[in-house]
Every structure is written in C-alpha cells, then in structure tokens.
Amino acid sequence: MKNIRAKDIIPVIADMCIEANHYLSLDMKERLDKAVESEESDIGKKILCQLQENLDIADKEKIPICQDTGMAVFFVDIGQDLHITDGLLSDAINEGVRKGYQEGYLRKSVVGDPIERVNTKDNTPAVIHYNIVAGDNLKITLAPKGFGSENMSKIFMLKPADGIEGVKNSILTAVREAGPNACPPMVVGVGIGGTFEKSALMAKEALTRNLNERSSIQWVKNLEEEMLEKINLLGIGPGGLGGTTTALAVNINTYATHIAGLPVAVNICCHVNRHVTRIM
Amino acid sequence: MEQRINTPITSDKISSLKSGDYCYITGEIFVARDAAHKRMSEALDKGQSLPIEIENACIYYMGPSPAREGRPIGSAGPTTASRMDKYAPRLLDLGLKAMIGKGKRSQEVIDAIVRNKAVYFAAVGGAGALLSKCIKTSEVITYDDLGAEAIRKLYVEDFPVIVVIDSQGNNLYETAIEKYKKI
Numbered sequence A: 001m002k003n004i005r006a007k008d009i010i011p012v013i014a015d016m017c018i019e020a021n022h023y024l025s026l027d028m029k030e031r032l033d034k035a036v037e038s039e040e041s042d043i044g045k046k047i048l049c050q051l052q053e054n055l056d057i058a059d060k061e062k063i064p065i066c067q068d069t070g071m072a073v074f075f076v077d078i079g080q081d082l083h084i085t086d087g088l089l090s091d092a093i094n095e096g097v098r099k100g101y102q103e104g105y106l107r108k109s110v111v112g113d114p115i116e117r118v119n120t121k122d123n124t125p126a127v128i129h130y131n132i133v134a135g136d137n138l139k140i141t142l143a144p145k146g147f148g149s150e151n152m153s154k155i156f157m158l159k160p161a162d163g164i165e166g167v168k169n170s171i172l173t174a175v176r177e178a179g180p181n182a183c184p185p186m187v188v189g190v191g192i193g194g195t196f197e198k199s200a201l202m203a204k205e206a207l208t209r210n211l212n213e214r215s216s217i218q219w220v221k222n223l224e225e226e227m228l229e230k231i232n233l234l235g236i237g238p239g240g241l242g243g244t245t246t247a248l249a250v251n252i253n254t255y256a257t258h259i260a261g262l263p264v265a266v267n268i269c270c271h272v273n274r275h276v277t278r279i280m
Numbered sequence B: 001m002e003q004r005i006n007t008p009i010t011s012d013k014i015s016s017l018k019s020g021d022y023c024y025i026t027g028e029i030f031v032a033r034d035a036a037h038k039r040m041s042e043a044l045d046k047g048q049s050l051p052i053e054i055e056n057a058c059i060y061y062m063g064p065s066p067a068r069e070g071r072p073i074g075s076a077g078p079t080t081a082s083r084m085d086k087y088a089p090r091l092l093d094l095g096l097k098a099m100i101g102k103g104k105r106s107q108e109v110i111d112a113i114v115r116n117k118a119v120y121f122a123a124v125g126g127a128g129a130l131l132s133k134c135i136k137t138s139e140v141i142t143y144d145d146l147g148a149e150a151i152r153k154l155y156v157e158d159f160p161v162i163v164v165i166d167s168q169g170n171n172l173y174e175t176a177i178e179k180y181k182k183i
C-alpha cells in the first residue's frame, strides 16, 4: 500500500491554484487562435485578439487571466490502495487553497454563509468531489470557477418523451439566456442522465475534458458537434457583441437514468476555462 | 466609430456616443460592486449622504485581484452588471452618468439611462490582465472592510470600452446579435 502524507499535498495544491489562474491549457489557446481566423464580425475579432493578448500579459507579468479567480472546485480520484497519513485529505486541500490564493495574489471570492455573506478571506472552503478508483494513485483536478458564467448555468428535468430534441432545446435555451453575462466565447459542459445532482456533476466535469477529445459514444459525439455549430449560429459572439464565435466547444457526459426521467444539466463556462491536473 | 473620452464626461459627449462606438476613457473613475452598492443604498435609506461625489460620476463594476508589489492593481476586468440593476436607477437619478460592466441590463436601468441621459459601457469580460495595464493609480476611498469589494478611485488611461446602451436607449446586445443570428 502506498502512503502519502497530507502535508505533502498542500504545496502541490497551492501550485495548482496559481498555475490554473495564470495559464490556460493548450487546447483552449488553439481554439481561440482558430476563432480569430474564422470570426466574421470586426468587433468580435478585435475582442478575440484582446483575449489572446490578455493571456500573453497574464503569463509574462504574472497577473491572473481574470480578476474572478473563482471558487476552487476539485475532482479527486483516490486509488483504493492508497493511504493518506498524518491528517485529513480535505484539510490538506483547503490548506493548499489558502496558501495558493494568498501567495499567488489571487482574489478571495468566497463567503462563509450564503445569506450572512461574510468573506472567509482565504477563498476556502473549496468544493471537493471524491471518487474512489482502482490502484494507488491520487489524481487531483482543480477547476477554479468564476461566477459570471456559473450563475447562467441551468438544470432541466425533462420528460423521457422530450427526447433528443428536448435536450438540444435545453442547451440552446441556457446559452441564449447566458448571452453576454457569461463572457463568451463560452465552453459548454453538459450532463445528460443520472439524477438531479449527478447530471450537474457530469456537466461540471465535462468542462475539464480536453476540447479536442470528443465523446466515445457515437450519438453523444454527434450531439457535441451539432450543438457547437448551432450555438455559433445564435449570433451572440465574443463579448456578446455579435458574431460567429459564441462557443469554443461543447463537451457532453452521459450516465444511466431512471425510467421516468431525462435530467439535462448545462454548466456554462467562460473563455477562461481553467483546469489543471496532478497525479501523485 | 472610435471616440476618446475624458472624465468627468460632459453631457455633449454623452449625446454624441452611439451604441456600438469603441471608446477609450481617460481620467478618474470609481469602482464599486455588489456589497458597496448595497451599503450606498442603505446609506441613502437612512438619509445619509453618499461616500462618493455621484454627480457626473462614472462607476466601474469591478472587484480586482490583489496587486503585486509595485503595481497599482491586480487583474481588473468587469463583473456582471445586472447584479447592480436593483441599485443603479436610484444612482442615475442622483447624477451618475456612466457605468462600465458586462452583460445585460434591466428595463428599469435602460429607462433610467434614457431619463438621465447617461450611458452604459461594456469592457471585455475576462480580459482582466490586459485592462489592468490601463489603470495607472488605484486608491481605496471607503468601505475598506469589504476587501475586493471596497469603493476605489482609479485613474485610467485609454481604458477600452464599447458603448452598449446609449443615451437614447439603443442596445447593442440586441441589435448586434440580430445581424449574425442564423437560427
């Protein structure tokens, strides 16, 4: 059995927080480059170029890509043969967030209670989703989530009879309503099936998938491609100021569901779709 | 059309701004977001005066990330303006002339913009590193206990914005989309 000390996880998490907020993954950058080529609106093109320049400045001058450095969302895969010693994993993750957000000059955007709304001043607690897997590795993915786009996300509890057309309408409705508020061009994460909460979790996790990787299920892959095309016909464009680049990608995850239901969750992310993964 | 704007923005300048114009702002602007707006509104409810000179002011809806040593500010892009919709008409009626944010506004805000001959600009959402380069000085002027949500005064140079809702109520978010909408 492999052992990892909780305190050795803290600096890794802190690094991840800083990295995620200053650099986007290559697939995100490539999509943006392509969009600059294909965008038909002049103002849209200008905005996309500013976004490229913004990424450059963030990287070179160590300024966060966006001032909303997000609520820290984690997906943690724990190998069932792994043992965390000398402390709790959740505590180590939160300690890492505290350290990373402090040392990385990241904004502390978390309030401790949804109604009393007092800032916790260290961006904790994080939102952590655990998954037990085979083996003895610890795989941690961090996706800091900004709330301009999070607030525009939606869940639709469709009827089975609504079928694939109902799913398509739900995705388009969410994107249309999000419009300029979600800082387009967006990345759209969708979860279809499962239960109420499972669909939302799948939609969130879909946002962390490489944008060049399509679903391995044929109908889902087709739906991802069709929805990206349709969303880009909505006219919303970069910054919501009109154009042909409204989304950079649509990633869809699916799961079994109940005979009576068809949950569809649409988690909207902005062009600052941040995520980093580390395996220990 | 491209326009250069100095603050405080004159009424003549505001009438010349048209939805879709690309503008560069130079001068002093205030920064306030959710918690600061709530507090200003509570102050007005209690009959107190506002902590900022609202007449002819420009408010940027923003909450920056912390500044590194030697820099005036951290990342500093716009936040979603609709969260301030509840408070904006009252401030516009008191003389607020310009707002900078991102995203849609309510009909009440649009009506107040037209009634008071004001303007709503969008800055590019998610371009906080780029926009921070146009901010030359930043000073917290009140509500410092609110941290990133405190009220600040900035001096900006050639700060890039786009006129979304002009003083006649034309709304770029609606007109521009129509042009590229194919479904």
Ligand code: SF4
Residues within 6 Å of the ligand: A066, A067, A068, A069, A145, A146, A147, A148, A149, A150, A181, A182, A183, A270, A271, A272, B077, B078, B079, B125, B126, B127
């Ligand atoms: S929606 Fe994204 S890009 Fe826009 S302000 Fe929030 S985190 Fe930044």
